[in-house]
Amino acid sequence: MSVVVVGSVAYDGVETPHGHVERMLGGACTYIALASSYFAKTRIVAIVGDDFAKEDEAFLASRGINLEGLERVAGKTFFWAGVYSPDMNDRTTLVTDLNVFAGFDPKLPESYRAAPYLILGNIQPALQRSVREQMNGLRLAGGDTMNYWIKDYRDELLATIRQWDFLLINDAEARMLSGEHNLRRAAAKIFEMGPHTLVIKRGEYGAVLFHRDWHFIVPGYLLEEVFDPTGAGDCFAGGFIGYLAEKGFDLKAGHIDAKELSRAVIYGSVMGSFCCEKFGVDRFRTLTRSEIDARFDEFRAFTEF
Amino acid sequence: MSVVVVGSVAYDGVETPHGHVERMLGGACTYIALASSYFAKTRIVAIVGDDFAKEDEAFLASRGINLEGLERVAGKTFFWAGVYSPDMNDRTTLVTDLNVFAGFDPKLPESYRAAPYLILGNIQPALQRSVREQMNGLRLAGGDTMNYWIKDYRDELLATIRQWDFLLINDAEARMLSGEHNLRRAAAKIFEMGPHTLVIKRGEYGAVLFHRDWHFIVPGYLLEEVFDPTGAGDCFAGGFIGYLAEKGFDLKAGHIDAKELSRAVIYGSVMGSFCCEKFGVDRFRTLTRSEIDARFDEFRAFTEF
Numbered sequence: 001m002s003v004v005v006v007g008s009v010a011y012d013g014v015e016t017p018h019g020h021v022e023r024m025l026g027g028a029c030t031y032i033a034l035a036s037s038y039f040a041k042t043r044i045v046a047i048v049g050d051d052f053a054k055e056d057e058a059f060l061a062s063r064g065i066n067l068e069g070l071e072r073v074a075g076k077t078f079f080w081a082g083v084y085s086p087d088m089n090d091r092t093t094l095v096t097d098l099n100v101f102a103g104f105d106p107k108l109p110e111s112y113r114a115a116p117y118l119i120l121g122n123i124q125p126a127l128q129r130s131v132r133e134q135m136n137g138l139r140l141a142g143g144d145t146m147n148y149w150i151k152d153y154r155d156e157l158l159a160t161i162r163q164w165d166f167l168l169i170n171d172a173e174a175r176m177l178s179g180e181h182n183l184r185r186a187a188a189k190i191f192e193m194g195p196h197t198l199v200i201k202r203g204e205y206g207a208v209l210f211h212r213d214w215h216f217i218v219p220g221y222l223l224e225e226v227f228d229p230t231g232a233g234d235c236f237a238g239g240f241i242g243y244l245a246e247k248g249f250d251l252k253a254g255h256i257d258a259k260e261l262s263r264a265v266i267y268g269s270v271m272g273s274f275c276c277e278k279f280g281v282d283r284f285r286t287l288t289r290s291e292i293d294a295r296f297d298e299f300r301a302f303t304e305f
Numbered sequence: 306m307s308v309v310v311v312g313s314v315a316y317d318g319v320e321t322p323h324g325h326v327e328r329m330l331g332g333a334c335t336y337i338a339l340a341s342s343y344f345a346k347t348r349i350v351a352i353v354g355d356d357f358a359k360e361d362e363a364f365l366a367s368r369g370i371n372l373e374g375l376e377r378v379a380g381k382t383f384f385w386a387g388v389y390s391p392d393m394n395d396r397t398t399l400v401t402d403l404n405v406f407a408g409f410d411p412k413l414p415e416s417y418r419a420a421p422y423l424i425l426g427n428i429q430p431a432l433q434r435s436v437r438e439q440m441n442g443l444r445l446a447g448g449d450t451m452n453y454w455i456k457d458y459r460d461e462l463l464a465t466i467r468q469w470d471f472l473l474i475n476d477a478e479a480r481m482l483s484g485e486h487n488l489r490r491a492a493a494k495i496f497e498m499g500p501h502t503l504v505i506k507r508g509e510y511g512a513v514l515f516h517r518d519w520h521f522i523v524p525g526y527l528l529e530e531v532f533d534p535t536g537a538g539d540c541f542a543g544g545f546i547g548y549l550a551e552k553g554f555d556l557k558a559g560h561i562d563a564k565e566l567s568r569a570v571i572y573g574s575v576m577g578s579f580c581c582e583k584f585g586v587d588r589f590r591t592l593t594r595s596e597i598d599a600r601f602d603e604f605r606a607f608t609e610f
Contacts, residue, residue, distance in 0.1 A: 087486055184529050202510070215527065217608060219510070223487075266610055300610070305570075
């Protein structure tokens, strides 16, 4: 079943201890869609400028991603540049040129509206909300946000996530949104805001999924070498929603299959870990589904007791 | 089968966001032994002053801990005081009065020498080494260390851990000892120093066990409330060695049972999590083995997929 992904398609300049790339394909929507494309039909809604390269479009299409919702306008594509700390746990933004992204007003193609799965990358909450409202027949909807919206657009954000099934954020964002340091209490507060499922990304330490009265925790995959963590959280999101779409996960069935949600967290973790192995989206140029499933099995091997 | 624990028995003054205790029973040996005592016969080697309270001795004895190796001398017992940061991830030492601990020269009672399991709390490496050499018939030996010994007593430390089966340290210590930031590479370097098993404690994020060509990772238990993290790492060590002693884990059998080592990491995590629920050793005044086993099952429930 198909997934609609909304967010930024961008060019990134990235410097890590392993190298420096001036300009490469990036953006939350790109990473989410690439990861999701291994599991389910994936349709994107995004905006790019007339500088958006034919080969980047071809690469997305080669992964079977539906680009009907990729709006092309005059001007430049969103550009972001940043540099990572030596241990890659922190990064400093050097450039944020919104360019055509400043005028992004996502309009869903008619063919997208009945898709059952929706994932909203980190954009202005009002835009996320308008997309959610253009859809009918959703089985599962949710997305990401960030400190900026939590702090300065709190009411707009709360009105937006009230309609979501899941919220997918990092631990600092969960603490900021809930006002609780303790993650169990943070989750309880966030459930009162609407979502019944909270996925907390903890970077190298893995992820926690909270669902009302139970939770699931997975540690991070220990990579031998992290080349570039850019996009890892978005790839997590793509693996998570993609796997649920592949399985036809349905809330309306009246019960939540805890094991399926947990396995979605594992597939999210798998996709995030692959993302770090090369610069930008490069790992997805060669990655195969059998490599993904083999890493899923590795997760089982190093967590089972 | 029995476990010998060597390290500090102390009084601690602790301040956390949840309260302040001026003076309470503490010390690495105390915490390790208390945790181990739920699994195996536990014998301690430590030194205290003439101020060591009868009720503290009675408490240790009530847990079945053998105190034959607890040396009592004139003077004051080791005293440490510290204050935790609001999120309890950092602590500042306010007082370290070694007192009688400065003259600690561990001598094993004859009845301890044939014990099959030895765990060395964080003390000067030369003392750890001398204890190791007083034992015969060991099945498994290892212990803890800290940044101070890694930095300023490196040669002495290397000569000591060369004889150990396992080293149990935190991630910062593993990085410092190995000179490698990446934990997989840090483990590979540490294996060259002697131990075949490396357990890395990651605080709230859990623990990783590396053994030559495989590893096991467990996330941390999500407590609703952390009252006092003092001793949690030592309780982890006590649960780890205690469980292996209970099972009669034997390297000499020619193969390593990976699942038993992994379960030892879980029992370590269980004991560390209980430790945080009350100030100092207080949780161990009421904790039962059935509570421990129930939490072990909880670990399975929140990590299985």
